[in-house]
Amino acid sequence: MPDLPSDSAGERLERPDYRAEFRQRLWALHDDEFWKFERRQSFIEPGVPSWEAFAAGDWQASLDLIxxxxxxxKDYFQRAAEQGLTMHRLRVVEPPLTPYLQWELHLLNVRAEHGERIRVVSPDLVRRHESEDSLVEVVVLGASTMYRIVYTDDGLGDGAVRFTDSSAVMRCRESIKALFDQGEDLRSYFAREVAHLPPPAIHL
Incomplete structure (x- = not known):
């Protein structure tokens, strides 16, 4: 469970501002690390073609679009590698898989093929530190910037809270790293637990 400070210690950003700032700060990094911690089991992602096909019930089209x-x-992760960026993602996976998570794991498998270092962990590792209303999604850029991603109740992105206190950023990064070290490589997990599954039943 990432060691997050109170939101009062950060600055709230609306979605367009967060997205623009995130891109700018990410590509300003050189010879550093990117970390993402994902906890929720379902999101909605309008505007993402493969998710929209999935949400419409066309599983094969969603896989084709992925x-x-x-x-x-490939180009994205090549650019990151040229800047010396190592890209990490820790995904909490709770069985039975939600339809959304089954879809996302197909996408993450492709991202892992092209260079993102992704591991999965059981919610048992984090559950004792959280309550139903404290499920967090966190992005850490280097040692200087961290975002708690904000979502609506139904899982639509709604901006972020930015933190720039270096000690808080590093504490959070280290807590994610500690969990990452206990995780399973996404590609082995995907091959064993996901690749063979039939199309999920969509209930949106």
Whole structure:
């Protein structure tokens, strides 16, 4: 469970401001680390073609659209590698898989193929530190910037809270790293637990 400060110690950003600032700060990093911690089991992602196909119940189209992103993702992670950035993601996976998570794990598997270091962990490792209303999603950029991503109740992105206190950022990064060290590589998990599953039943 990331060691987060209170929101009062950060600055609230609306979604467009967060997205623009995140891109700017990410690509300003060199020879550093990116970390993402994902906890919620379902989101909604309007505007993402593969998610929209999934939400419409067209599973094969959603997988085809994920496959169509291979060149884009290859270029993205190549750019990161050229800047000396190592990209990490820790995904909490709670069985039985939600339909959303089954879809997302297909996407994450492709991201892992192209260079993102992704591991999965059981919610048992974090559950004792959280309550129903404290599930957090965190992005850490280097040692200087951290965001708690804000979502609506139904899982739509709604901006973020930015933190820039270096000690708080490093505490959070280290807590994510400690969990990451206990995780399983996404690709082995995907091959064993996800690849063979039939299309999920969609209830949106």
């Amino acid at each position: 496959a169509d992103r291979r060149t884009e993702l």
